[in-house]
Each structure stands twice: as structure tokens, then as C-alpha cells.
Amino acid sequence: MKFKIKCPICGTEFEGSTFDDCPYCDWEFEYDDYTGQEDEPNETNPVTYNQAKALVSKGLNIWGEPLPKK
Numbered sequence: 001m002k003f004k005i006k007c008p009i010c011g012t013e014f015e016g017s018t019f020d021d022c023p024y025c026d027w028e029f030e031y032d033d034y035t036g037q038e039d040e041p042n043e044t045n046p047v048t049y050n051q052a053k054a055l056v057s058k059g060l061n062i063w064g065e066p067l068p069k070k
């Protein structure tokens with residue numbers, strides 16, 4: 001089932017389902033992204049929530065590559 005997702009990292013809205021990647025910053029979603037474990041390493045992404053936010057604020061995706069143009 002597809003539903004509207006708002007990326008918790010960069011704020012991009014897109015249609016997807018759990019475990020989809022954000023098309024902009026490449027963050028991969030899990031149900032427990034919202035449980036307050038912002039500094040915990042997670043299994044689906046190479047960086048933590050807070051590290052991903054810092055990267056996006058510098059214009060990089062979660063892999064440290066330049067973000068695509070919106």
C-alpha cells in the first residue's frame with residue numbers, strides 16, 4: 001500500500017511505503033524513525049538521524065554526495 005510520506009530529514013513529500021528511500025536525500029524509512037532515537041545508529045541508513053539532518057543542511061545526501069536539484 002502506498003501512502004504519502006514526508007521525509008523526516010529533508011521535508012520532501014512523496015508517495016511511497018515503509019522502507020522506501022527518500023528520492024531527494026536517500027533516507028530510508030522505518031516505523032521507528034520517530035521514536036526519539038535520533039542519535040542511534042540504525043540498520044537501514046549509513047548515518048544517524050541527526051547526522052543525516054546535518055548533511056542535508058550542507059547540501060549533501062546521506063551518502064555525502066551532492067543533493068539532486070528539486
Ligand SMILES: [Zn+2]
Pocket residue numbers: 007008009010011012022023024025026027
Ligand atoms: Zn529526504
